[in-house]
Amino acid sequence: MARATIRNHIRRLRFEAGEMTQQALADQVGCTRQTIIVLEQERYVPSLALAMRVARAFGRTVDDVFELIED
Amino acid sequence: MSVIFWSILALALVPAAAAVATIHSRSIAPPLVMPPGEVFPTTSLQRLVRWSLALGLVPLAVAGGLVAWFGPTAFSDDDAVRLWATGLLLASVLALAAPTVLAGVWARRDDDKLDERDRAILARAPAGQAAAMLVLLAIWMIALTETFRGEPGIPAVFVNLIFWSCLTVGLLASNVGMLLSYRGS
Numbered sequence: 001m002a003r004a005t006i007r008n009h010i011r012r013l014r015f016e017a018g019e020m021t022q023q024a025l026a027d028q029v030g031c032t033r034q035t036i037i038v039l040e041q042e043r044y045v046p047s048l049a050l051a052m053r054v055a056r057a058f059g060r061t062v063d064d065v066f067e068l069i070e071d
Numbered sequence: 072m073s074v075i076f077w078s079i080l081a082l083a084l085v086p087a088a089a090a091v092a093t094i095h096s097r098s099i100a101p102p103l104v105m106p107p108g109e110v111f112p113t114t115s116l117q118r119l120v121r122w123s124l125a126l127g128l129v130p131l132a133v134a135g136g137l138v139a140w141f142g143p144t145a146f147s148d149d150d151a152v153r154l155w156a157t158g159l160l161l162a163s164v165l166a167l168a169a170p171t172v173l174a175g176v177w178a179r180r181d182d183d184k185l186d187e188r189d190r191a192i193l194a195r196a197p198a199g200q201a202a203a204m205l206v207l208l209a210i211w212m213i214a215l216t217e218t219f220r221g222e223p224g225i226p227a228v229f230v231n232l233i234f235w236s237c238l239t240v241g242l243l244a245s246n247v248g249m250l251l252s253y254r255g256s
Contacts, residue, residue, distance in 0.1 A: 037111065
């Protein structure tokens, strides 16, 4: 099976949401600021629950926030 | 070859393996970019592991120094050396086991201190323990076989030392594994 990469638009969506801070997003979705940083830099793939919480925090769907790139 | 030589070799192998693992994890993961003037924040578990290593390595080094200075047989022959070394090793084990024990308590309480990434790192932490302990046992086996070749037996004190070294190296590997996971993932 081909390898896949998960890309995300969290950084852009934070700025579009009134320059929401990483800490504010972390508090809203129930994780640490470090997790938001590594998520934004695509060093960590979140669980489905966290991905859905992040999408909900921006009022978007999971597909709007996360993107599956087939290599 | 003396036991001291093999002990030093064993002690040198652990940081060497950690360094190789760190370089490898850095080479596969892109570097983290932080805005100028900002530092990468640390998590509660990460701070706990750092404190645990700082507090656990001091008594471990002193205990190792005592055994090396007075010789391994002093551990069984000299009550003072045995008591001091055992006390220091116990203190080291308590400090090094603290992250696993406290993180377990935080996880049971469903505390905000741990998020899903912390839990994933905690679950992966024992991965390096088996390898570290196997390497250590191999070193002990080579060292004792070479040192006591031609002798009828190996002094029973080495069973004690093998136990303590496996226990502390297992805990060390778990803690170092957690810190490396924070860098790599």
